[in-house]
Amino acid sequence: MTKRRVYVDNAATTPVHPQVMKEMLPYFTQYYGNPSSIHSFGRQAKHAMDKARERVAAALGAATDEVFFTGSGTEADNWAVKGVAFANKGRGNHIITTKIEHHALLHTCQYLEKHGFEVTYLDVDEYGRISLKQLNEAIKDSTILISIMFANNEIGTIQPVGEIARIAKEKGIYFHTDAVQAMGNVKIDVKEIGVDLLSISAHKIMGPKGIGVLYIRKGIRIDNLVHGGAQERRRRSGTENVAAVVGMGKAAQLAAENLEQHTKRMTSLRDRLIDGIIERIPHVKLNGHPTERLANNVNFSFEFVEGEALLLSLDMAGIAASSGSACTSGSLDPSHVLLAIGLSHETAHGSLRMTLGEANTEEDIDYILEQLPPIANRLRELSPLFKQCEGGKVSV
Amino acid sequence: MYNETVMEHFTNPRNVGEIEDADGVGEVGSPQCGDIMKIFLRIEDNIIKDIKFKTFGCASAIASSSIMTEMVKGKTIEEALSLTNRDVVDALGGLPAPKVHCSVLAEEAIRAAIEDYRKKSEGTRNSG
Numbered sequence: 150m151t152k153r154r155v156y157v158d159n160a161a162t163t164p165v166h167p168q169v170m171k172e173m174l175p176y177f178t179q180y181y182g183n184p185s186s187i188h189s190f191g192r193q194a195k196h197a198m199d200k201a202r203e204r205v206a207a208a209l210g211a212a213t214d215e216v217f218f219t220g221s222g223t224e225a226d227n228w229a230v231k232g233v234a235f236a237n238k239g240r241g242n243h244i245i246t247t248k249i250e251h252h253a254l255l256h257t258c259q260y261l262e263k264h265g266f267e268v269t270y271l272d273v274d275e276y277g278r279i280s281l282k283q284l285n286e287a288i289k290d291s292t293i294l295i296s297i298m299f300a301n302n303e304i305g306t307i308q309p310v311g312e313i314a315r316i317a318k319e320k321g322i323y324f325h326t327d328a329v330q331a332m333g334n335v336k337i338d339v340k341e342i343g344v345d346l347l348s349i350s351a352h353k354i355m356g357p358k359g360i361g362v363l364y365i366r367k368g369i370r371i372d373n374l375v376h377g378g379a380q381e382r383r384r385r386s387g388t389e390n391v392a393a394v395v396g397m398g399k400a401a402q403l404a405a406e407n408l409e410q411h412t413k414r415m416t417s418l419r420d421r422l423i424d425g426i427i428e429r430i431p432h433v434k435l436n437g438h439p440t441e442r443l444a445n446n447v448n449f450s451f452e453f454v455e456g457e458a459l460l461l462s463l464d465m466a467g468i469a470a471s472s473g474s475a476c477t478s479g480s481l482d483p484s485h486v487l488l489a490i491g492l493s494h495e496t497a498h499g500s501l502r503m504t505l506g507e508a509n510t511e512e513d514i515d516y517i518l519e520q521l522p523p524i525a526n527r528l529r530e531l532s533p534l535f536k537q538c539e540g541g542k543v544s545v
Numbered sequence: 546m547y548n549e550t551v552m553e554h555f556t557n558p559r560n561v562g563e564i565e566d567a568d569g570v571g572e573v574g575s576p577q578c579g580d581i582m583k584i585f586l587r588i589e590d591n592i593i594k595d596i597k598f599k600t601f602g603c604a605s606a607i608a609s610s611s612i613m614t615e616m617v618k619g620k621t622i623e624e625a626l627s628l629t630n631r632d633v634v635d636a637l638g639g640l641p642a643p644k645v646h647c648s649v650l651a652e653e654a655i656r657a658a659i660e661d662y663r664k665k666s667e668g669t670r671n672s673g
C-alpha cells in the first residue's frame with residue numbers, strides 16, 4: 150500500500166493548475182518571441198502579455214495600465230515601498246507598517262531606515278489585527294506611505310483594509326497592501342477597497358513561481374526599482390518571462406472566478422480541522438482570528454512540544470505542514486508574527502501551520518485528525534514540561 | 546535534512562523518562578531557540594548505572610539527548626564529564642549546521658546533572 154500524502158502547506162506554495170500549465174506550455178517552444186520585437190514572433194508574445202494583463206486587471210478590478218508584472222511577490226513589495234519612499238522623499242520620510250508583515254516588507258523597511266527613512270511598526274492585538282486608532286495616532290505630517298498586509302501568511306488574520314484605505318485617503322497618504330495570501334481567498338477589488346498599490350504572487354494561486362504583480366493606481370508617484378530597457382511601459386525592465394506572465398494571467402482569472410466556491414469549500418474543511426483538533430487534543434491554542442481569517446488557514450500552538458519535531462513526525466506520516474518554531478527558522482528566533490500576537494517563546498515554539506488547498510478533501514482532514522493526536526502525545530511524553538497524571542488527566 | 550541515525554534516535558529515542566529520587570538531576574535550556582533538556586542520573590561507585598532524559602525540542606535536540614544517554618551509561622563520572630558536543634554530533638553522524646546549537650544542550654545537561662549529584666553527595670557527607 151502506498152502511503153497517503155497530504156499537502157497542507159499551500160501558503161508556502163501551490164501546485165500549478167492544469168489549465169494554467171496548458172496555457173503556459175506553448176510559450177516555451179512555439180511562441181518564444183521577445184515581446185519587444187516587432188516581427189510576428191514578437192507580436193504573438195506581446196499579444197499574450199496583453200491578454201494576461203487584461204485577465205489580472207479584471208481579477209483585481211483594475212485598469213490594464215495599472216497592472217505591472219514583476220519577478221515575484223517579494224519584488225512587488227520591494228518596488229511599492231522603495232519606489233514610493235524614494236519618489237516622495239521631498240514630501241516626507243515616514244512610513245507606517247505593522248510588526249507582522251512578511252519579511253519582503255519588513256526587511257525592505259529596515260533597509261529604508263538605514264537610508265534616512267523613519268518607520269513605525271504598528272502592534273497587533275492577540276488575534277493579529279491592527280488598531281485603527283493606533284494607526285490614526287501614528288500618522289504625522291511626514292507620513293508618505295502606509296503599508297499593511299491584507300492577510301497574514303502565518304496566522305491568516307485579515308486586516309480591515311477598506312477602513313485603512315479611507316484613513317489614508319483622508320490624510321493624503323499612499324496605501325499599499327501585500328495581498329499575496331489574500332488573493333484567491335478573499336474578494337479583492339482595488340477600486341472598492343480604495344487602495345493605491347497592491348502586491349500579488351502567482352505561485353500562491355496555482356500559478357508558476359517567480360512571477361508577481363504590482364497594481365499601481367494611475368497617478369501614483371513611484372520610482373522604478375529595476376532599471377534597464379523599456380519593458381512594462383518603462384516601469385520595470387527586463388525581458389518578460391512570457392510563459393510565467395501567461396500563467397499569472399490564467400491563475401488570477403481562475404482565482405477570481407472560483408473564489409466563492411473555493412472559499413466555501415476551504416472554510417468547511419478548515420473548520421472541520423480546527424474543531425477536530427480542539428476536540429481531540431488538550432492544551433492547544435488556535436492562533437489568529439476566529440472569524441476574520443483566511444478560509445484555508447489553520448494555525449495551532451501545541452503546548453509542551455516543539456514545532457519542528459511535530460513537522461518531521463507529520464512528514465513521516467506523509468503530511469506536509471509548516472511551523473513558526475525557532476528550530477525551523479534557521480535564525481534561532483521564533484516567528485515574529487507569533488511573538489507579535491503575544492505568544493511566549495515556548496508557545497510559539499510549538500506552533501503548527503496547516504494551509505489548505507484545492508486538492509484537499511474531507512478524507513485528508515480526517516487522516517490528519519487521526520495521525521496528529523498520537524504524534525502530539527508521543528512528543529509530550531518526551532517533554533519535561535508535560536506531566537501525565539494517574540487519572541489520565543493532564544497537568545503541567 | 547537529517548541523516549538516518551538522527552531520524553532513528555528521533556523516532557525511537559533511548560532512555561526516555563524520569564528516575565525517582567535520582568542521584569543527580571540536570572535541567573538546561575537554550576536561551577537562543579527555547580529547547581529544554583532534563584537529565585536524571587542513578588550513580589553507584591562513581592559509575593552512571595542508569596540515565597533517563599526528557600526533552601522539549603526539535604529532532605536535533607531529541608536525538609542528541611538520546612545518543613548522549615547511550616554514550617555515558619555505564620561510564621565513570623570523569624568519562625562522562627569529558628564528553629563534548631562534538632562527540633555527540635559525531636556519534637550522530639553529523640547535524641545540519643544551523644541545528645548544531647540544539648545539540649549543545651546534551652553536553653550541558655549531563656554536566657549539570659553531575660554537578661547536581663556532586664552537590665547532593667557533598668550535602669550528605671556533611672550532614673552524615
Ligand SMILES: Cc1ncc(COP(=O)(O)O)c(C=O)c1O
Pocket residue numbers: 160161221222223224226251253298300301302327329330350351352359360361
Ligand atoms: C504575505 C506574503 N508576501 C510576500 C510573499 C513573497 O512572495 P514571493 O514568494 O512570490 O516572492 C509571500 C510568500 O511567501 C507572502 O506570503
Ligand SMILES: [Zn+2]
Pocket residue numbers: 476578580602603604605606647
Ligand atoms: Zn532545536
